[in-house]
Every structure is written in C-alpha cells, then in structure tokens.
Amino acid sequence: MDRALWNIGKGVLTLFVVLGFIFLVAPLIVVIPLSFNAEPYFTFTEGMLRLDSEAYSLRWYRNIFESEEWLRAIQNSFFIGVFATVFATILGTLAALGLNDPRLPFRKFVGALIISPIVTPIIVVAVGVYFFYTDLGLGQTYLGIILAHAMIGAPYVVITVSATLANFDYTLLRAAASLGANPWTAFRRVQLPIISRGVITGALFAFINSFDEVVIVLFMAGLKQRTIPREMWSGIREEISPTILAVATLLILFVILVLITVELLKSFGEKHKLSAN
C-alpha cells in the first residue's frame, strides 16, 4: 500500500517536471512550424496538421529577405553587435585580469561597480542613457547605441573571463618569465591561450546581449539605426504578420548555434586542461 502510494507520488512528480519543461520550451517549438505556414494565420491550419506539403511555404522567409526594412535591421544588428562586442571584450578582458589580481585596491568595490550595468533594470539604464547621450549629441547615432551596448556587454566578459582565471595557475607566468619571456610575451603565449575560452564565451554573451537588446534602442535609435528586435517591436505592436514568426525562428536557431559553440568550447577547454596536466 505504502509503496503504491509512493509510486503514484513519483509519477505525479515526473509528470509535473515534464509539464515544466513543456512550459519552458513550448513557446519556442510552436513558432518554428508556424513560421512555415502558407496562410497568414498564427495557428495550425488543417492542412498543416495533415502534413500536406501545400500548407507549408517559405513565403515569410522570402518576405524578410525581400524587405528593405528587415535587411537594414539585420545589417544594423550585426554592425552594432560586432562593434559593441569588440569594445566590451577588450575592456572586459583587461578588467578581469586586473580584478583577479589580489593587489588591486578596493577590489570588491571595483567588482561591484563593473557588474552594476547588468544588475540595474534595463529601463532605468535606458532612461539615463537617453537623456545623457542626447545632451552629448549622441542621440539617434550608431556610436551612442554601440557605447551603450558595450557598457551592458562588458560585465558578461568580466564574469566569464574571471571564471577561467579562477583556475589559472599563476606559476605558469613565473615559469615563462624565468625562461626569459617579457610580461607581454608571457601573457600572449601562456595566459591568453588558456583564458581564451572565457574570452570567446564572454564575447558571445556580449554579442547576444546586444543582438537582443531593444529598450535602449527603442529610445535611442532613429529610423536609420533600427535593429532586428526594434523592427519586431513595431511589428508586434502595429500589425503582426507571420514574418515576425520567421524572424523569431531564425533568432532561436541562432541562439542554439551560439550555445552549441559555447558548449564545444567548454568541452574543448576541459580536454585542454587534461592534456596540460
């Protein structure tokens, strides 16, 4: 009796977990087939359910690549994302190296300051940035958006590089120095290859962050600087067309690609560590 009750409990719990996972991923999964809908509806047509090939089409994808606005948005997203990531990665990596050195004064304070942009609600950041950058003449410019995105991206780089530095064996640098390497060579040839995993992971996170960011762009961007999420924002709020679903699908696939890269980097790093030992 007790055992039967226990099994029922376990079954209910398993069902609950499965439902939880469905809740988490269903929104992503449902969009993908619907983006191939031949009809301009947001729901499965009977043809789609019968797996009738006529019910599916690539027209919404064609729409994206034939629309001037979307093409410009894609271009803008990559342009802003790449520059913001470069700034964030250089500044973030240097800062992580400094931050992980116990000789840095006010370490805890500096660390808190550096991650403060990502713990501040994005709407508050956007309001501050909007007033200040507009006063400086950076409103409706690429530079303004790039600087703001670099600022919210750098903390991610600091966090991931710090994580790889936590396992870094500093005697390696001393060994390099004793073999005649100057500090720059020692950094470039010994430390950088080992922390590169953290640098690349951080750069990817900073890029995704810029790529998805819409609140700052909402206030700062003029018509010329509109990014993919900014176009989606208008698309959803004005007249929602299935083109949005196609864009959402591409974004989801893009994230999966990036995460697989990160995962591969991680396992590569683990192997690297093993062979170094």
Place this chain on the structure above:
Amino acid sequence: MAAKHGIKSRIRPISLALPLVAFIAITFLMPLGNMIKESVYDAEVADALPNTMRLLNNWDGVELPTEEVFRALAEEIVVLQENRTLGKIGLRVNRVVSGTRSVWGKTARRVKGIETDDMITTMVEIDDRWSDLMLWQGIKKAGQRYSAKNYLQAVDLTRGEDGSISRIDEGRRVYNTLYVRTLYVATVVTLLCLVIGYPIAYAIAHTPPTLSKILLLCVLVPFWTSLLARATSWIVLLQSQGVINDFLVWIRIIPDDGRLSLIYNMTGTLIAMTQNLLPFVVLPTYAVLSSIPPTYMRAAASLGANPVQAFLRVYWPQSLPGVASGCLLVFILSIGFFITPAIVGGTDGQLISNMIAYHIDTNHWGLAAAISVIVLLSVLILYVVFDRWVGVDKLKLS
C-alpha cells in the same frame, strides 16, 4: 595586507582595470547621475525669467512685489511673447496656480511699448490677477530650479497652495497602484518560478549525464532567446484564435464562443514573465543540487527517515542557498521588467517600468526620471540584501 604590496606592484592591476572602470563611469554612472539631477531640476521658468526670479528671491511674499519686479516681468514677458515661448511658461505656472493661463498673453500684448511710471497700476488694470499674491507666489515657486515635485507626483502626493502635502484624489492615484501591482506580480512570478523551477533543477541534477545535458540545454536556449521572440510565441499560443484556445475548442473542453482570454491582461503578464524568468531559478538551484552528495539521502534513509522526511530535513536545507539566490534574482528582475508586460500585458498587466516608458514618449522627462530613481533605489536595496545573503559575485551564466 596593504603593507605587503608596494605601490609599484599595484600599478599593473590598476592600469588593467582602469579602462573599463572609466568607461563605465562615463557611459553608465554619469548618465545615472544626470538622470537623478533631471528628476529634481527644472530650469524652464528660471531661465525664461532670470531678472524677475532674481528679484522675487528677495521678496517676502507677504506684500505685493515692488514696482521694480513688475517692470522686470513686463520686459521679460514681452521678449518671450516675441520668441513665442510665453505659452510654455504660462502652462508651467498654471500647474502651480490653476486658472492663470490667460493672464500672460493678454498682459504681454498690452504692456508692449507702454511708457509708464507706475507699472503696478498698469498691469493690475490690464488684469487684476496681478494684484493676487497667489499668482506671484506661484511664479516664484515655478521658478525654483530644484524641487521635489516630480517625486511627489510619482507617489501620488500633491503640494497644496499653502505648501502642505496631501494625497491626491483617489480616482487619480495611478502610481501607487502600479507599485503595488508590480510588487504583486514580482511575488507571484517568484513563487511560480520556485514551484515549477525546483523540480526541474532536481531532474537535471539527478539524471544520467547525457539526458542531463539535453535538459540543461532546454533551460539555456529559452534563457538566451530574444525576449521579443518569446513574447511573439506567447501571442501565438495564448491569443483567442491561438494554438491553446484552438486546441481546447477542438477537444471540446470549451465552446467556440467561450474562448479563454489568456493574453493582453494580467494572466498574460504572469504566464509569460514566469517563463521568461524560470531559468534564473533553475540554474542556481541546479548548481547547488548537483553538489549535494547522494550519500546524505541514503544516510537519512538508513537512519529510518521516510523519503519525505529525508527531503525536508536533509535535502531541502542544503539546497536553500541556490533557491534563495534564484528567487531573489527573479524578484529583482521582475520589478524592472518592461518588454514582456508591454507586449502581452494589455492594460491591466502593465507594470511601473511601462509607465516610465510612457512618460519618456510624452516628454515628461522629470517624472520619468523620478520614477526611475525610485525603481533603481528599490532594486539597490534588494541587491544589498542579496549580497549579504548569498553574495553578488556568485552570479553565474552557464
């Protein structure tokens, strides 16, 4: 400790950290400082009427201002009339003393080019409201560069003409309702994330490695997917002609004319925000759960505890650090959530951040800044709690 490191050895770490610290100071801290100033500073009237304001600052407020003050004001409003900026000033003063908008244009037109020794009488003849002390006090008040008026408005308070602070009429109290609603949503979303997220974290921590990796990816992909893509998906699922309603109608649980309204209201906000924030509970909880040695549960069982007892007395207490950090993070993030409620929230699912964006759009910058400062301070206080409790440096991304 400090004596151990000479100044020279500190140069390297300082010069490494300095570029980012300077960058963040300029691109982040200065904008925030400027925003705080914006919330208390308003120079519109002060800049438009510089001479009048200088003289009024020495005025006692008991008797009518002197001839000199009247003369300065007359000169300045004629200039403003020519620059077509008088209307804005009239509007600003009218917010302090209502029913005075028409005074300005009328007076400016009639005093233009007038030669008189007695400006007081001239102006009072044009409009007898110039003999009213209230109007002059209003001008003086509107001309103050620093004031707390945005903050008063942001918490539904108002300052009466005699300077006393009181609550505004019940029907117009929008902001306090929004703060309460935001806290309510944050609480409900946090609880939902805990209830749904804990079993998920448990499942990831206690399955074979291959399955566990796939399950973890199921958390990470939504975590990193664009909030707008996720909001779009929720529209597709929840709208009245959407996938869920269609399915329920199809299996005849609900009639076609009785479709559920799951979106563009509070329900939509709660559902979508819970999904958006779920990974923030799952990831730290999973990290802690996977470090609990399985031998502890076996030890508890061998000492006679049934599984429920073993869970409550042995497992749950050890998982608390991860759970606490996840929940607090979700609560903090909920307070500033903007995109999701804006898209799926309709009117009754809007939060305080949506009000900030509204005031930016309608050019009420001071008010937007004041509400932002209030949100920022609340979040800051919560972070201090967070740091005391679990440590901000424990934030992990993957």
